[in-house]
Amino acid sequence: MRRASWFNVTALTLGFAFLYLPMVLLVIYSFNSSKLVTVWAGFSTKWYGELLQNEAFLDAAVITLKVAVASSTLATILGTMAAYVLVRGGRFLGRTLFSGMIYAPLVMPEVITGLSLLLLFIGIGLDRGVLTIVLAHTTFSMCYVSVVVSSRLVSFDRSLEEAALDLGCSPFDAFRLVTLPIIAPAVISGWLLAFTLSLDDLVIASFTTGPSSTTLPIKIWSAVRLGVSPEINALSTIMIGIVTVGVISASLVSKRNAVKAQQDMQAAERGAT
């Protein structure tokens, strides 16, 4: 039996306090009525009101969401294809280069990715705007999707696919009817990861954006460079709230599915005896 030693409890308490205290302070002070962000002057929701009136932020939010939906969807399609090719594709010419190009963007500094894409877009004369940001985001996030999906592809039983092929499925049908449902959780988490990465990106978007397409992180960046502002605290609180609800409900769903799978298994065992 494991028992919690005082050392472990202290390490976890201090560690999680370090991880969460800054965000908790940010959330609390977004309800501060004073313009001075570190002096508490009573509860107020006025900064949320001002935020919703601020059209520049709303426009930026709309552009950011459009970019995130488009790039994460494209990245999921391309990343899943790439994962399938890497795990099931066998040998082909330039496979090493291909897997190198999948893993390299994961460790590439954002400033280099951003700079190189900008020079490409200027070189081919593509006007910078929403399209160029989508292309840039798709490129780096497809690699994350591919890593997530290929770890799932590696772990699942290949004989299931072979059985489908033996029973007369075309390779495409086997993928659609057998492989895809099994890897679906990984594909969904890949999409969510790509979506979050796109929502969050400042550096690459700064390089690849044009004058008419300011994304939310660029907008936030230009505001926070001037110091702490209560409006940004309010915006941060909304974003933290959405993420928290999303992550907690995702983990509840996966927990429920695990429990259900276990019950099904037990029911099947009871049925067998």
Place this chain on the structure above:
Amino acid sequence: MRRFFLIAVPYVWLLALFLIPFFIVFKISLSDLALSIPPYTPTMKDGIGQMIKAFDFENFVFLTTDDLYWKAYLSSLKIALFSTVLALLVGYPMAYGMARAPEEWRPTLMMLVILPFWTSFLIRVYAWVGILSNEGFLNQFLLWTGVISTPLAIMNTTTAVYIGIVYTYLPFMILPIYAALDRLDESLIEAAQDLGCSRTKAFWLVTVPLSRSGIIAGCFLVFIPALGEFVIPSLLGGSGTLMIGKVLFEEFFNNRDWPVASAVAVILLLILIVPIILFQRNQQRQAEAET
């Protein structure tokens, strides 16, 4: 045919939007600055032969003569290295505590580590501005408790950058170490203790070596992105903190010197090749050990 299509689409995409852009950066790093749009002299317009003749290493020579760049590279290396060690010192006890926590607690603890990762990076760095500034929460708290009598100047120093990097990259350190410790067979530690090791000695001789691959992975996952970091030094480090990501960004957007910015990028990439290869090797060895 279908297989060809399946391979070709992502392949061509990555070639066009990942590999070719690098060659462009490389090419521009060898060209001269021009006062036009785009602000560099095209080196390819007179054919390949002329292009090679027009190549020069002027920008690279320039980087070695101006000590701003040397200092920026060295200071980035120092900051990345030091923050990696700090993140390890904070992250290892946490990962250890998680791996030793009661079974039913672990999914929740795991979620608590992952949650910040889904939260905006920019916002997490920004949260520290309100804490570290002169009238920030930390100084207010310390003044109130009487530990200090004048506010500490942490904001806009390297210390603030260390705090920012450790804070934002901590989950990357914790997760691989936790994964390694979770796999660890506890009977090995019991065996060491039965054979006369003290608990501390068993920890250093059994637990730490067996979690080595997790430690290495975590360290690289912090060190590699920290080296090219831009947001943290710009927001928390002020004008006094030199980091190469920031220099590149400013060279490009403020000075509009594209050839020098490209040369800075090429050298940063060369510096990163060694840690990236070591990291890949560690991951491969770990994957082989699992199968």
